[in-house]
Each structure stands twice: as C-alpha cells, then as structure tokens.
Amino acid sequence: MIFVALLHAVNLGATRKVPMADLRALLTGLGLEGVRTYIQSGNAVFEAEPGPALRGRLEDALEARFGFPVPVTLRTATEWHAAAQGCPAHLRDEPVVLAFLRDPPDPARVEALRGRDVTPERWEVAGGTLYQTVPDGVRNLRLSAAVIERHLGVKVTVRNARTVQAIAAMLDT
Known part of the structure; x- marks a missing residue:
C-alpha cells in the first residue's frame, strides 16, 4: 500500500x-x-x-x-487524494492550508473550537483534515497549529495547498 x-x-x-x-x-x-x-x-x-x-x-x-x-x-x-480534493466549497475562494490531524478528534472538542473567534479566518474539519483559510498569510494565523492541538487534543501538521497537490501528483507517478 x-x-x-x-x-x-x-x-x-x-x-x-x-x-x-x-x-x-x-x-x-x-x-x-x-x-x-x-x-x-x-x-x-x-x-x-x-x-x-x-x-x-x-x-x-x-x-x-x-x-x-x-x-x-x-x-x-x-x-491523501481525498484530502487534496476535499476542501469544502465555501472555503475555496481564499488561499487554504490543510492541517492534517494525526488522530481523529473528539467531535465535542471540534464543536468547542467553533466557539473561538478566529475572524477573518474560516475553517472546517472534514475527515482527518482541518481546512483553513489564510487571508492574512500563514505567519499571522489566529488558528495556529498550536491552538488547534490544544483545543482538539490531537497532534497536527500543516501543509499549504500547493504542497498537498504536488504530493498528490507524486502519488500518480
């Protein structure tokens, strides 16, 4: 595999x-x-x-x-291909990063994170990935990897959409 x-x-x-x-x-x-x-x-x-x-x-x-x-x-x-293609439609109008969740998060913790104001960023968890808009660039994220880890209780690692697509292409060769 x-x-x-x-x-x-x-x-x-x-x-x-x-x-x-x-x-x-x-x-x-x-x-x-x-x-x-x-x-x-x-x-x-x-x-x-x-x-x-x-x-x-x-x-x-x-x-x-x-x-x-x-x-x-x-x-x-x-x-990987599902994550690469799975960005929710309502987030696709801005640059997006993908936070890959190491383990499945507790749905209650995801809901609790929704209560945190990270405007102007928007985000959504789909499967094992948190898709996040980066309107002010990755250096200014309010919903950083550390914040995601602390609130969801799982380790995450973030990749930009270009990297995700490049790896998807590697999988096809």
Whole structure:
C-alpha cells in the first residue's frame, strides 16, 4: 500500500534538522519501498505493508536516528487524494492550508473550537483534515497549529495547498 508520511515540526529552524537524503535512507533501511521525499518540510511517499505499528515504527526510528522525537502523521494514497480534493466549497475562494490531524478528534472538542473567534479566518474539519483559510498569510494565523492541538487534543501538521497537490501528483507517478 502507498503511504504519505508527514513529519511534524522538522527543518523549521536551527534545530530539529532532518535532511531529506537521510530520511530517504532511513525509510529505505526500514524496508519501505519506492521512498521519495518532497521539499525539506518532512514529506515522504513510500510503499509498505499496512498495520497499526507502522507509525510507531517510523517514530521510533526517527528518534533513534536524529535524537529527538518526531511525531508522524500517515495517510494512505487514497486518503491523501481525498484530502487534496476535499476542501469544502465555501472555503475555496481564499488561499487554504490543510492541517492534517494525526488522530481523529473528539467531535465535542471540534464543536468547542467553533466557539473561538478566529475572524477573518474560516475553517472546517472534514475527515482527518482541518481546512483553513489564510487571508492574512500563514505567519499571522489566529488558528495556529498550536491552538488547534490544544483545543482538539490531537497532534497536527500543516501543509499549504500547493504542497498537498504536488504530493498528490507524486502519488500518480
């Protein structure tokens, strides 16, 4: 089965460096096939046997190799394509980022987050993805990844729509 692995919070500053060549070598060394990466933000595509232990195996190997914990969000190719095409219509008139939720959120927590005023941003959770408009750019988000994590109680990692579409294209080649 083909998977997309999203590494959380790597290569953002002077610390938490995960060179993509090293990531490809690590994943290949774990027996994953067809390993490819996209840009330096920790995106990998590979083939593997599905199973509940895959994410833990990746996280353990990343921490052992790089010396710090690296949460990983996994999506199958089918799930990735659904996310890439799944932006709710009422959000498509502005630039959008996708916050990939590592685990399913509690619906009550999603509803509680709706009570938070993040105007002018708008957002919607569909499946395992929170789609969010970025009218003032990603650096000025009121609904940041940290706020999403705190309110929903799940880890998230954010990718812009261009990255999501580029990875979708990788899955088709």
